[in-house]
Amino acid sequence: MFLKDRVLAFASGAALSAAILAAPMAAQAQETIKVGILHSLSGTMAISETTLKDAMLMLIEEQNKKGGVLGKKLEAVVVDPASNWPLFAEKARDLLTKDKVAAVFGCWTSVSRKSVLPVFEEMNGLLFYPVQYEGEESSRNVFYTGAAPNQQAIPAVDYLAEKEKVQRWVLAGTDYVYPRTTNKILETYLKSKGVKAEDIMINYTPFGHSDWQSIVADIKKFGMAGKKTAVVSTINGDANVPFYKELGNQGIKAEDIPVVAFSVGEEELAGIDTKPLVGHLAAWNYFMSVEDPVNSAFIKQWKSFIKDEKRVTNDPMEAHYIGFNMWVKAVEKAGTTAPDAVIDAIVGVTVPNLTGGYSAMMPNHHITKPVLIGEIQEDGQFEIVSKTPGLVVGDEWSDFLPDSKDLISDWRAPMGCGNFNVKTGKCGGKGA
Amino acid sequence: MNSLIRLLAGLCLLLAAQGAAGPAGAADLAPLVRMLGAGGFDGTERAVAGMAEAGEPAAVPVLEALLAGDLHVRKPEGDVVVARRQGAEMALTDPLSGASLGTAAPAVVDKIRINNSLRRSIRAAIGSLTLMSPDPRIRLNAAHAVFKSRDAAALETLDTALGRETDASVKQAMAEARASVILASASAPEEQKLAAIDTLGERGDREVLSLLTGLSRDAAAPAALKQRAASVVTDIEQRMLFWDALQNLWYGLSLGSVLLLAAIGLAVTFGVMGVINMAHGEMVMLGAYSTFVVQEVFRAYAPQAFDLSLLVALPVAFAVAAGVGLAIEWTVIRKLYGRPLETLLATWGISLALQQAVRSIFGPNNREVGAPSWMSGAFELGGLSITYGRLWIVVFSLAVFALLVVALRRTWFGLTIRAVTQNRPMAAAMGMRTPRVDAMAFALGSGVAGLAGVALSQIDNVSPNLGQAYIIDSFMVVVFGGVGNIWGTLVGALALGTVNKLLEPYAGAVLGKIFVLVLIILFIQRRPRGLFALRGRAVEA
Numbered sequence: 007m008f009l010k011d012r013v014l015a016f017a018s019g020a021a022l023s024a025a026i027l028a029a030p031m032a033a034q035a036q037e038t039i040k041v042g043i044l045h046s047l048s049g050t051m052a053i054s055e056t057t058l059k060d061a062m063l064m065l066i067e068e069q070n071k072k073g074g075v076l077g078k079k080l081e082a083v084v085v086d087p088a089s090n091w092p093l094f095a096e097k098a099r100d101l102l103t104k105d106k107v108a109a110v111f112g113c114w115t116s117v118s119r120k121s122v123l124p125v126f127e128e129m130n131g132l133l134f135y136p137v138q139y140e141g142e143e144s145s146r147n148v149f150y151t152g153a154a155p156n157q158q159a160i161p162a163v164d165y166l167a168e169k170e171k172v173q174r175w176v177l178a179g180t181d182y183v184y185p186r187t188t189n190k191i192l193e194t195y196l197k198s199k200g201v202k203a204e205d206i207m208i209n210y211t212p213f214g215h216s217d218w219q220s221i222v223a224d225i226k227k228f229g230m231a232g233k234k235t236a237v238v239s240t241i242n243g244d245a246n247v248p249f250y251k252e253l254g255n256q257g258i259k260a261e262d263i264p265v266v267a268f269s270v271g272e273e274e275l276a277g278i279d280t281k282p283l284v285g286h287l288a289a290w291n292y293f294m295s296v297e298d299p300v301n302s303a304f305i306k307q308w309k310s311f312i313k314d315e316k317r318v319t320n321d322p323m324e325a326h327y328i329g330f331n332m333w334v335k336a337v338e339k340a341g342t343t344a345p346d347a348v349i350d351a352i353v354g355v356t357v358p359n360l361t362g363g364y365s366a367m368m369p370n371h372h373i374t375k376p377v378l379i380g381e382i383q384e385d386g387q388f389e390i391v392s393k394t395p396g397l398v399v400g401d402e403w404s405d406f407l408p409d410s411k412d413l414i415s416d417w418r419a420p421m422g423c424g425n426f427n428v429k430t431g432k433c434g435g436k437g438a
Numbered sequence: 439m440n441s442l443i444r445l446l447a448g449l450c451l452l453l454a455a456q457g458a459a460g461p462a463g464a465a466d467l468a469p470l471v472r473m474l475g476a477g478g479f480d481g482t483e484r485a486v487a488g489m490a491e492a493g494e495p496a497a498v499p500v501l502e503a504l505l506a507g508d509l510h511v512r513k514p515e516g517d518v519v520v521a522r523r524q525g526a527e528m529a530l531t532d533p534l535s536g537a538s539l540g541t542a543a544p545a546v547v548d549k550i551r552i553n554n555s556l557r558r559s560i561r562a563a564i565g566s567l568t569l570m571s572p573d574p575r576i577r578l579n580a581a582h583a584v585f586k587s588r589d590a591a592a593l594e595t596l597d598t599a600l601g602r603e604t605d606a607s608v609k610q611a612m613a614e615a616r617a618s619v620i621l622a623s624a625s626a627p628e629e630q631k632l633a634a635i636d637t638l639g640e641r642g643d644r645e646v647l648s649l650l651t652g653l654s655r656d657a658a659a660p661a662a663l664k665q666r667a668a669s670v671v672t673d674i675e676q677r678m679l680f681w682d683a684l685q686n687l688w689y690g691l692s693l694g695s696v697l698l699l700a701a702i703g704l705a706v707t708f709g710v711m712g713v714i715n716m717a718h719g720e721m722v723m724l725g726a727y728s729t730f731v732v733q734e735v736f737r738a739y740a741p742q743a744f745d746l747s748l749l750v751a752l753p754v755a756f757a758v759a760a761g762v763g764l765a766i767e768w769t770v771i772r773k774l775y776g777r778p779l780e781t782l783l784a785t786w787g788i789s790l791a792l793q794q795a796v797r798s799i800f801g802p803n804n805r806e807v808g809a810p811s812w813m814s815g816a817f818e819l820g821g822l823s824i825t826y827g828r829l830w831i832v833v834f835s836l837a838v839f840a841l842l843v844v845a846l847r848r849t850w851f852g853l854t855i856r857a858v859t860q861n862r863p864m865a866a867a868m869g870m871r872t873p874r875v876d877a878m879a880f881a882l883g884s885g886v887a888g889l890a891g892v893a894l895s896q897i898d899n900v901s902p903n904l905g906q907a908y909i910i911d912s913f914m915v916v917v918f919g920g921v922g923n924i925w926g927t928l929v930g931a932l933a934l935g936t937v938n939k940l941l942e943p944y945a946g947a948v949l950g951k952i953f954v955l956v957l958i959i960l961f962i963q964r965r966p967r968g969l970f971a972l973r974g975r976a977v978e979a
Contacts, residue, residue: 048794050906170555209947210946212951215947216907219693219828221942221947230644230651232653232656247899255815255816256816256823276806277804278804279806279808389551
């Protein structure tokens, strides 16, 4: 293992130097504002994160066309943490100390975010994190532009219970922190709604699990107890393709046992034949199929930037779109890129999202979003079947976990606390 | 294809119905058809229910079009039309008469959206409307649909259809559907329901189990019914127990065949030649990408022959992987024979380089490899449900294994490989060009890995990381089976697959995998040379 890591570190070091060379090293270095992009361009996570790097480059290019920020051009600094969690922390430190970037947009997995968190807090940097996650965190230096569980998982379960009359639940996930925490929240939530323990089946699989035969058969069996059954899937990344293929092969139709997924978007579906999957669901805060002029313009811009008519847009891209615009607005409001000033200025900043509304940065460093439920269509897009009437505020400390239900977060003065316990009236609960 | 046949049959039915009832039937439906496009999901739902109630078979093609997503609302008229893509335009037809309404720009029509609950209602409506169809296959589908929908309104039609039915299997399906409807209905007398339970008990599959389990746990149901249902459930569950064990065994065999495929090329390069090839997984990946490229060519030039694409991909994948393997052998491995640690490092580096190369050429995203129709779907064998894809992979892996054994044991080429690996100086002294044999053997192992890639593209992601998922498992299989013995690889793969799948239902997927690893560690400690250890002088060499 030691040997493998060394080789990996060496290889990714090589990849990094290549990436730095490739990044625009313009001559007018002192007149630009640097923006760090910390997404894996090699290794397992490259599949998801490369797209976000491209999306950031596009947003920065657009902003520069509009004249940049504070009269200065923006300059992207792209690094490649190579899906290697400790390397994320190293690269983050480089970005903050060597490149002196004003803000960093990056990370995908929770473990990579946890890895860079101490670095951003120590160096007082700014991180915009664009992916849906398990909550249970609020840092002064991090802005969570993806969904918290109450902005994705809970509305999805409500939809199934109300519209599909689901009474029996399979919570299937990959074995790591996001699915485990989300499923714990969902289990408590379902039980609070009167679902019995015997009507909940929880199943975990390893990363990259590819043989789904027995698990899909188990789900089929579980669904044959005379009650309407649904699967809530927190299965991550590459394991989804064989999972959906097996569902199709074993003839589980969405009309019989619908699957609602929290990690499957347009990008993931691009690798699957979606005909057998029509009707299975996903819950996100954005779908490419949203009919809105702002979204159409964004899609057009993306396709021409990436020079590929077939490329799709997805939810984390929208999160970066919102996060980047919020940062630009906050910097202009503060008149400087100094982190403390931006942190003070950004709370309350409101920018348009891509679903025809506005998202605002809340004091807990999470944002307001609508929740959409979509059904998979034959063309790999989602048909939106439900949308929350208003915006949902991201809840960092879940009300459905015993040790976090009393915590709140508010980074405005005078509280300035990420884990304030409303019972004891003190700052410093869990996750300090 | 199937839906096309049904659509055509539906059209015939429509014509027949019009002949019999005159155009009045279609006229009655017209307001309902218009309703389909108004009032969102709820409005569509009401219109579908209305069509089912009207009992007019002329509605079937309309419902089929709705299910296929072809029904649109035309702006600004607000009437419902069938619109299908025709180049850049949409070709419009009237949903009831089928008359052409010309073409329109896609922006002029709005698709009528459907969701899961609508899909269920539509299928149920089609089911109850096609019970009298002249085609026995459509009647069979209709009976299955009614079985699922349990719609009491279909009972009357069902009784008439049953009385007329001549086909035995359709008759049985209808009787079962009738039993299912009666059980669900609130008004049916108790003795009818008891008889229904018996009818269903004879069928005794999972769907029946689902119906009856629900009934046996229903607090509101009469005691006699619950008791009968519970006893039938126990019966079925007992029968299922046996089939479940068999099913797990099949899953084990199927997982074993995947392991075998992944490991079989390694059995040559590592097992026979002794090269620790960390880039083995990438050969599998190259095979999978070759399949993707071949399929793209088929999609572009010969979409009607798509079912043959996998067969064409086999030689291509073999050639690509073998070619790359040959290049690696010539440029790197040749210089490192007898230095296992350096070989390991060098091939690990090659694997990273190959991954990144593929990522640069094809992009980091998954590529879609389609399944030919003969590999899609599943069939029932007794209580077993076997998917065609898995069945073909089992057959394919055994075929590849058999071919490899024949190649190594029965051909001159195999003879030279064995001679060189067993005693290199002696083989050289006999006039064999050993470097050339090494290169060919390595190419053979790589090519076989490429073949595995074709099969694995059917069940896994085609992404640059495909190979990494299999490299550990492959080494595990070869070491467990016994290095140097190709039969050991076969037995090792099947044994590991079966043990894994038998453990999974009890321990879960994560713990199951850990148990298997612990078992292997213990086993290797007892028998360091694996299941089938080589004996004799070859061991010392």
